[in-house]
Amino acid sequence: NAGVTQTPKFRILKIGQSMTLQCTQDMNHNYMYWYRQDPGMGLKLIYYSVGAGITDKGEVPNGYNVSRSTTEDFPLRLELAAPSQTSVYFCASSYSDPTDTQYFGPGTRLTVL
Amino acid sequence: KNEVEQSPQNLTAQEGEFITINCSYSVGISALHWLQQHPGGGIVSLFMLSSGKKKHGRLIATINIQEKHSSLHITASHPRDSAVYICAVSIQGAQKLVFGQGTRLTINP
Numbered sequence: 654n655a656g657v658t659q660t661p662k663f664r665i666l667k668i669g670q671s672m673t674l675q676c677t678q679d680m681n682h683n684y685m686y687w688y689r690q691d692p693g694m695g696l697k698l699i700y701y702s703v704g705a706g707i708t709d710k711g712e713v714p715n716g717y718n719v720s721r722s723t724t725e726d727f728p729l730r731l732e733l734a735a736p737s738q739t740s741v742y743f744c745a746s747s748y749s750d751p752t753d754t755q756y757f758g759p760g761t762r763l764t765v766l
Numbered sequence: 767k768n769e770v771e772q773s774p775q776n777l778t779a780q781e782g783e784f785i786t787i788n789c790s791y792s793v794g795i796s797a798l799h800w801l802q803q804h805p806g807g808g809i810v811s812l813f814m815l816s817s818g819k820k821k822h823g824r825l826i827a828t829i830n831i832q833e834k835h836s837s838l839h840i841t842a843s844h845p846r847d848s849a850v851y852i853c854a855v856s857i858q859g860a861q862k863l864v865f866g867q868g869t870r871l872t873i874n875p
Contacts (some may be wrong), residue, residue: 695770695865703861709864743809750858751863752797757809
């Protein structure tokens with residue numbers, strides 16, 4: 654049982670490039686989340702999903718897109734990377750709504766130069 | 767003003783001391799979570815509270831719904847407790863958590 658896995662662990666992008674951050678969970682959780690963590694700031698919700706085929710925006714969705722075609726996978730797409738997207742990105746999952754315990758992936762450290 | 771405020775932002779203590787980290791929030795909540803972020807960056811959930819008190823080993827979490835306040839206590843602190851402790855609230859009627867900025871705890875031997 655691997656829990657929540659994320660790839661890659663680190664990535665450097667040039668301004669304007671695109672990439673996909675991968676997130677997979679093997680706990681059959683319905684809810685999945687993408688957060689970003691900036692230095693000295695709390696985690697901010699980018700997008701979330703309550704089940705396969707259903708996604709919704711969080712607090713800071715601009716510049717990102719998501720899809721949820723399966724229960725297990727919740728990739729985050731960055732289009733036209735900007736320096737403001739330099740951050741650490743965490744994927745998380747929970748069986749039910751946010752009152753339930755969330756399980757976090759190890760994070761992806763992204764730098765946009 | 768942030769919906770979730772933690773204090774202190776940084777805390778340094780000696781091994782064995784009793785530690786208290788505070789969390790205040792300004793919104794109606796369904797639950798409050800305490801999380802631990804290790805120096806390597808990984809985040810784990812410690813507690814989920816909707817009322818009262820919970821204990822796990824040397825960690826105790828309490829919540830006062832009327833005062834919109836929660837505390838995380840660590841008894842007999844140890845250098846391995848050094849981490850960032852994060853408070854997060856599940857807002858009533860919303861499918862999201864709102865996070866505090868975290869408290870960086872350092873326990874010196």
